[in-house]
Amino acid sequence: MRVVVLPPNQQLVAEGKFPIVGERLAGPGPETWTLTVDGLVRDPSTWTLAELRALPQTAQTVDIHCVTRWSKLDASFAGVTLASLLDACGVLPQARFVSFAARSAREHSTSLPLADALRLGVLVATSFEGKPLPAEHGGPLRTIVPHRYFYKSVKWVQRIELLAEDRLGFWEAEAGYHNNADPWREERYLAPELDRRTVRRVLQARDFAGLDLRSLDAHLRDLTGLNARGATLRDADFQRAVLVGADFTGANLTNAHLQGADLRGAIFTGADLDGAQFEGADLRGADFTGAVSSFATTFVSATEGGARIDATTRIDPAAVEGLLPEQQSYLRRQLSWS
Ligand SMILES: Nc1nc2c(c(=O)[nH]1)N[C@H]1C(S)=C(S)[C@@H](COP(=O)(O)O)O[C@H]1N2
Numbered sequence: 045m046r047v048v049v050l051p052p053n054q055q056l057v058a059e060g061k062f063p064i065v066g067e068r069l070a071g072p073g074p075e076t077w078t079l080t081v082d083g084l085v086r087d088p089s090t091w092t093l094a095e096l097r098a099l100p101q102t103a104q105t106v107d108i109h110c111v112t113r114w115s116k117l118d119a120s121f122a123g124v125t126l127a128s129l130l131d132a133c134g135v136l137p138q139a140r141f142v143s144f145a146a147r148s149a150r151e152h153s154t155s156l157p158l159a160d161a162l163r164l165g166v167l168v169a170t171s172f173e174g175k176p177l178p179a180e181h182g183g184p185l186r187t188i189v190p191h192r193y194f195y196k197s198v199k200w201v202q203r204i205e206l207l208a209e210d211r212l213g214f215w216e217a218e219a220g221y222h223n224n225a226d227p228w229r230e231e232r233y234l235a236p237e238l239d240r241r242t243v244r245r246v247l248q249a250r251d252f253a254g255l256d257l258r259s260l261d262a263h264l265r266d267l268t269g270l271n272a273r274g275a276t277l278r279d280a281d282f283q284r285a286v287l288v289g290a291d292f293t294g295a296n297l298t299n300a301h302l303q304g305a306d307l308r309g310a311i312f313t314g315a316d317l318d319g320a321q322f323e324g325a326d327l328r329g330a331d332f333t334g335a336v337s338s339f340a341t342t343f344v345s346a347t348e349g350g351a352r353i354d355a356t357t358r359i360d361p362a363a364v365e366g367l368l369p370e371q372q373s374y375l376r377r378q379l380s381w382s
Pocket residue numbers: 062063064065066067110111146148152153180181182194195196197198199200215
């Protein structure tokens with residue numbers, strides 16, 4: 045039997061599942077896909093897909109760990125190593141960072157220190173499990189960065205630029221994702237410096253509407269009737285808080301910690317609950333209808349026990365289907381669906 049050791053707070057997806065996260069489509073562009081390596085290199089170069097496929101191919105089996113808490117082990121990719129492309133271009137001594145940019149609507153990007161990129165064995169992949177990389181997973185071309193959360197692996201990569209100074213990537217800048225992203229050290233978020241007076245004021249007023257309060261510490265707080273409509277609450281800590289009747293309509297609760305919270309009658313319509321933790325929370329009368337992308341949301345764990353759920357808890361059957369297997373069976377039992 046294989047003993048599976050996962051990084052802290054990660055969970056395995058069901059066998060054969062490969063969730064799609066973030067953008068789902070490449071952006072428009074010329075019919076011939078090309079990859080350009082430029083910036084601080086002696087010979088900036090551009091390759092077509094055919095040219096890349098003619099270079100020596102390397103296979104890599106990696107464990108995927110998404111920051112929203114799902115993991116997929118032993119995924120096999122093949123392509124060319126970043127090191128070989130950089131060798132061909134002659135990296136200049138001033139280069140210390142690598143920026144990877146996608147052909148996508150928002151020009152998605154991420155970056156790595158050059159030394160890490162080389163040490164980790166970054167791959168520019170054209171195939172997955174022996175077949176061409178599926179478009180929704182970054183085909184025809186994506187980077188694969190082993191030993192980092194998967195947001196460091198860019199789908200539809202079209203430009204690799206060598207830089208003297210770092211340039212923060214899309215998620216790192218927009219969502220506050222940690223720039224080092226080591227799953228074993230649980231480097232998910234860089235908590236922003238929240239102004240203390242603002243925090244005290246909004247906690248007292250119980251009004252978070254529309255505010256960016258990422259990584260807020262509200263554990264054990266009495267926030268009965270909280271208005272958190274449209275608030276950004278990624279990674280926020282609400283453990284054992286009282287949130288009876290709280291309104292989280294349209295809020296971003298990605299990776300929020302709600303273990304043991306009293307959420308009776310709380311509203312989560314249109315909220316993003318990816319990676320949110322509800323173990324041991326009281327969810328009677330809570331409304332989850334229309335909550336989005338709740339893929340790795342958890343309601344039960346060995347340490348915290350299960351959330352309190354009954355017939356008054358409203359959840360879309362389709363949303364339950366997206367959850368991890370143990371979570372699904374727990375919910376189905378509580379809701380008497382099976
Ligand atoms: N171009 C692009 N690359 C991206 C993203 C994105 O939104 N756009 N999301 C990142 C994140 S957060 C993850 S977890 C992985 C998801 O890859 P997958 O959809 O193949 O699972 O892609 C990463 N690379």
